[in-house]
Amino acid sequence: MIQSILRFLSSVKLAITLIIIIVVVSVLGTLIPQERSVGEYYGRYGGLAPLLMRLQLTNLYHSAWYIALLALLTLNTVTCTLTRLSPKLRKTFRPRLEAEAKTLLAVKDSDSLKMNSNLEVTAAAVRQALAGRRYKARQRAEGGGIIIFGRKKVLGWFGSDIVHLGLLVILAGAIISSLTGFRTFLKLEKGKAQAVPRAGFVVRLDRFDTDYYPDRHNVKDWKSRLTVIEAGRDVRSEVIEVNRPLAHRGFVLYQSSYVQEIKSSLIVLEVLSSASPERAQTVSLRPGQSVALDKTGLTLSLLRFEPDFVRDNGGLISSRSEELNNPAAQVTLSRAGENLVSGWVFARFPEFSMTHGSKASDTKVIFRDIQPGISPDFSIIEAAQDKGVPLIWVGCGLLMTGLCIAFYWPTREVRFLLEGKKDKTVVTAAALGSKNREALSSEFAGLWKELKDQT
Amino acid sequence: MSETTLFKVALALYACALAIYLIYQFIYQFRTKEKLGLAGWSAALLGLLAHTAALIHRTVASGHAPFTNMYESLSFLAWACLAAYLVIDRVFKIPRAGFLFLIVVLALMLLANSPLMPKEITPLVPALQSYWLWLHVSITLLGEAFFAVAFITSLMCLAAASREKKGGQPSGLSAEKLDAISYRCVAVGFPLFTLGGLVLGMVWAYKAWGTYWSWDPKEVWSLITWFIFALYLHTRLVMGWKGKRSAVIVIIGFLLALFTYFGVNYLLAGLHSYA
Ligand code: HEM
Numbered sequence: 001m002i003q004s005i006l007r008f009l010s011s012v013k014l015a016i017t018l019i020i021i022i023v024v025v026s027v028l029g030t031l032i033p034q035e036r037s038v039g040e041y042y043g044r045y046g047g048l049a050p051l052l053m054r055l056q057l058t059n060l061y062h063s064a065w066y067i068a069l070l071a072l073l074t075l076n077t078v079t080c081t082l083t084r085l086s087p088k089l090r091k092t093f094r095p096r097l098e099a100e101a102k103t104l105l106a107v108k109d110s111d112s113l114k115m116n117s118n119l120e121v122t123a124a125a126v127r128q129a130l131a132g133r134r135y136k137a138r139q140r141a142e143g144g145g146i147i148i149f150g151r152k153k154v155l156g157w158f159g160s161d162i163v164h165l166g167l168l169v170i171l172a173g174a175i176i177s178s179l180t181g182f183r184t185f186l187k188l189e190k191g192k193a194q195a196v197p198r199a200g201f202v203v204r205l206d207r208f209d210t211d212y213y214p215d216r217h218n219v220k221d222w223k224s225r226l227t228v229i230e231a232g233r234d235v236r237s238e239v240i241e242v243n244r245p246l247a248h249r250g251f252v253l254y255q256s257s258y259v260q261e262i263k264s265s266l267i268v269l270e271v272l273s274s275a276s277p278e279r280a281q282t283v284s285l286r287p288g289q290s291v292a293l294d295k296t297g298l299t300l301s302l303l304r305f306e307p308d309f310v311r312d313n314g315g316l317i318s319s320r321s322e323e324l325n326n327p328a329a330q331v332t333l334s335r336a337g338e339n340l341v342s343g344w345v346f347a348r349f350p351e352f353s354m355t356h357g358s359k360a361s362d363t364k365v366i367f368r369d370i371q372p373g374i375s376p377d378f379s380i381i382e383a384a385q386d387k388g389v390p391l392i393w394v395g396c397g398l399l400m401t402g403l404c405i406a407f408y409w410p411t412r413e414v415r416f417l418l419e420g421k422k423d424k425t426v427v428t429a430a431a432l433g434s435k436n437r438e439a440l441s442s443e444f445a446g447l448w449k450e451l452k453d454q455t
Numbered sequence: 456m457s458e459t460t461l462f463k464v465a466l467a468l469y470a471c472a473l474a475i476y477l478i479y480q481f482i483y484q485f486r487t488k489e490k491l492g493l494a495g496w497s498a499a500l501l502g503l504l505a506h507t508a509a510l511i512h513r514t515v516a517s518g519h520a521p522f523t524n525m526y527e528s529l530s531f532l533a534w535a536c537l538a539a540y541l542v543i544d545r546v547f548k549i550p551r552a553g554f555l556f557l558i559v560v561l562a563l564m565l566l567a568n569s570p571l572m573p574k575e576i577t578p579l580v581p582a583l584q585s586y587w588l589w590l591h592v593s594i595t596l597l598g599e600a601f602f603a604v605a606f607i608t609s610l611m612c613l614a615a616a617s618r619e620k621k622g623g624q625p626s627g628l629s630a631e632k633l634d635a636i637s638y639r640c641v642a643v644g645f646p647l648f649t650l651g652g653l654v655l656g657m658v659w660a661y662k663a664w665g666t667y668w669s670w671d672p673k674e675v676w677s678l679i680t681w682f683i684f685a686l687y688l689h690t691r692l693v694m695g696w697k698g699k700r701s702a703v704i705v706i707i708g709f710l711l712a713l714f715t716y717f718g719v720n721y722l723l724a725g726l727h728s729y730a
Contacts, residue, residue: 012693019686023679030672030719061670160692174668183665221581242581243663254665255581384665392667396654403646434692 010079018073025069029060062178074171081164088161092154097140097147099417101428108437109444110430115455119146119420122427126150126416129450133443135414145419152412156435159406166398173391183384185256189377193229196383199251202229206237208379210258222255224379240381256382265305266371267329269345271298274362284371287329297335300365304330309346317344324370331355331365341365410435414444427451458516461509462530466564468502469537469557476553492550499557500541506534517576520589526574528592529567532716533560535593535600539640543604547636551627555607587659594651595677599712601644602684605637606709609702612637616699634698637705638691645684648712652677676715683708 008014032052033040041049041058056063104110115122123139123146130137135150184197193204207225212218227237228248240246245254270282271293279295290301308320309328320326324347332342343355345367355365412433419426431444456464475495482488510531513521522528540556543549566572612633619630628636656674657667668674687704690696696704 012689015689016686019682023682026675026679029670030675034670061675177667219581220579221584243585243587245662245665252665254663382665386665389661389667392657396657400646400650400654403649407642407646 006079006083009076010083011076012080015073015076015080018069018076022069022073025057025060025066028057029066032057032060034061035059070171074168077164078168081161085161088157092157095138095149097138097142097149099147099415099428101417101419104415104417104428104430107430107432109441110428111448112426112428113448113452113455114421115425115427115451116423117425117454118423119418119425122418122425123148125451125454126418126427129447130414132450133447135412145417148416148418150414150416153409154411155405156409156411159402159404159409162398162402163406164402166395166400166402168395169391169398170395173388173395175388176391177386177388181384181386181388183382183386186381186383188224188379188381190379193227196251196253198385199249199383200230201235201249201251203227203253203381204229205379205381207239208258222258222379224255224381226253226381250387251383251385254382254384256380258379265307267302267305267367268369268371269300269302269329269331270366270368271296271300271333272364272366274364282368296363298340298363299334301332301334302329303332309344327367327370329367333363333365407435410440412440412443414447456508456512458509458512461505461512462564462568465502465506465509466561466568468498468505469561469564472496472498472502473554473557473561476550476557479550480554488550492548492553495550495553496541496544499537499553503534503537503541506530506537510534513576519579519584520593522592522596523579523583524573524577526567526572528596529563529572531593532596532599533563533567535597536560536563536603539597539600539604539643543601543636543640547639549608549628549636552604552607552611555610556604559603559607585659585662587655587662591651591655591659594647594655596651598644598646598648598651599716601640601647602705602709602712605640605644605705608633608637608640609705609709612702613699613706616702630698634701637702641684641687641705645688648681648684653681673715673719676711676719680708680711680715683711 033044035058038049038053041053045052052058056065060066101112105112115125117125126148127137127139127150130148130150133150133152135152137148137150139146139148141147182198186194186196186203188194188203188205188208190205190208193202195202204227205224206227207223209223211220211223213220221241223239223241225237225239226246228235228246236248238246240253240255242255245252247253266284266286268282268284270280272280273296281293281295283291283293283300285291285300285302287302287305290299292299306317306319306328308323308325309317310320310326311317327347328344329347330342330344333340340363341355343353345353345355345365347367347370350366350368353365410433412431414429414431417428419428429444429448431440433440472495475491475498479488479491479495482491510521513527522531536556537560540552540560544553611628612630615628615630615633656677660669661667683704687701687708690704691701
């Protein structure tokens, strides 16, 4: 009973079946959008929706049955590797030195030859030829002859086992990650400190900078200077950025994103008068601020700023998003309480404005820029604890090492049967190896020639 | 020379190589054939040099690795495929595959050059500014390039096998030899793909997002591709499959790799949709 279960679990047929099943359902999982709302599934699949959800095809990769398939494949790999391991170890450390001329000659790279030296001398010549090519030789006398096995790169037999072990370690890491992994987002305000949940330490955001590309709109990087505080004391201070997290006591802190309160943007406006161009003036101000323009005696107020201006059918103005897609500023330009110009101006369309003036004034307000370099107010930091990660990297290391060994460190074996015929010896030999046969063939040919030259 | 000029020079040289390899198919005299094979290889190599210069030019101009949009990564894939072919041809002498192979490379180049692919250098979003990304993409594409060579030799293997079955004269390489070459290509491509596509992909994702695996469609499709090539290795090593059946698995595997590369971007959405 246990025997047949083991045989089933270690069979390569099971592996192939499992791989095919996993491939097919994984494809399904990428075709059906994952983890959406129930309503969306009804909209998309109608009456089929309940079935898909019951089968967990809508959250496939976290479903018990999908994970069970992956676990079964790993179990399959492990049992298969283990059942083959002990014969392999025996073959490596205690090989049975047995050879028959007939079976040797059935091998592709094999040959037979009569040497003019006696058994012992021939054996010494064979061992020397093997040693010259870095083969380790084992020898046993049998009947009236001698059997010699020469081998090198024996590690090559274990490449696949190392690969399979790597897969097991990766799966173990993944299980630990999914069972114990913990992640949370912190919204940190400049100058303030916050406890990292479950971590037993506190972080403070000292600085938060945004770097822009020269076009001044595309963000190049976000940098947060964080100080870790333990028991009321600053223990370390580091700048983190996207792709460069900070690791502390098993927690990793990532720069995730930022929150910029619109009210704090600094808007650059230019006031132009077509009658007197020399009195043009550029000012920067935040929403809600006013500034007196000394050259003209006018007052410019910035009432409101919208980063992505839209106006709905009812004339209601808002932002479509927090992105700077269509930045717009509501301004008024007044002198002694009387509005000369008021309305909206747009950064992307300097020639266009939605303003009206009382005295058909020749004065214009132009939206020049949103000042880069002012830092957003909140930095969003992701704090993650994942104890499975070290195992993942160890598993990946084993996987890659195993692959290199399996493909590029092929074991080679040359078996000799020496039969003494009076003071002459008949030598029969075969070269075995499953990888890179061309190189093996030429090595065997060289070895054979060396022996032949001695007759 | 500007990047565009270099790119066009490369394209022209590849077209020359294609023409030479086409003539090669119709010549039967051994000496001429040998010379043509060498000429095709040399033209392709010159093209590759111009192409290399174009890629370096772009890297210097943009300040980042040349595979952050579809134009750049297609161009790099064409480059990697041709480089892989030139190496494999040196080792195994398969000028017969040159014709089919240059069709693939030219198709990739023309696709990259088509107006469908925006060519402006765009600023990189912060998550893409990582040397792990350079390694991840370049090594994956290099692995896929070797799968591409295996794909072509597997197609030729299928053709040769059916010719041999009909008792036809084996012209050129035997199915057995082509099968062995396919295997050697997979033996290079599989470790590269594992390293680039899976391992370095996980490292990069971990550095950028804090999770090494998030089941995004591109990740799932890479895993599927990887499983199929694992299937190829196991059916071969453990069950002794060879020839036609092995060739079919390689062909399926390469088509899956192509879908992972193109299809996922255009048909399925996910984290990788910008790459
Ligand atoms: C997806 C998971 C797997 C991967 C990536 C993998 C990878 C490999 C690799 C790279 C080799 C060496 C191939 C060669 O030298 O040409 C190998 C060999 C082998 N694998 Fe797997 N394997 C996987 C799953 C399995 C499973 C589930 C089984 C079990 C039934 C299995 C059984 C074997 C056997 C029996 C060998 C030959 C061992 C030898 O004689 O050296 N593998 N595997």
